[in-house]
Amino acid sequence: MKLNHALPAILVATAVAAPAMAEPDCAAAAASAQPMWNVVRSFEEAGGVVRTAKVTDEKCYEIYGTRNGRKVEIHFDPATGAELARKED
Template identity: 40%
Template structure:
């Protein structure tokens, strides 16, 4: 049993440490940060924190329109969700 747990941890650990990559496009192609945030607010999101990640993503922490806590990574060029975590 211990061996199985150890193997599972070793396999999963690189996935946990991997950073989310969203875009390789030049930043001049990115959507305007303020307009992007306003569009999200218009869709019902409440943004507590907005940042640009090392993986070239727009990332928000806040709540979705259902009031659930979210952490979402967006492609800054297309605006599409790359990764979403809902509490």
């Protein structure tokens, strides 16, 4: 019986929990986007190793790789190449 009362609270708590990294929206910047390889090259020149590079649904450039021995997930502005968000493991 007590489980029935706890279940709604658990569902609300999990639904409210934010994702680990909210993805930025780059749709406006996509119109003047530079080639993705420019961002990849800059990442590699800064000591990063690219595992995967892609364009997100929000039109940002996203790189999964390693930098300084740590796994990273980084979102970049496609127009400027500026880093918008980073998640490190």
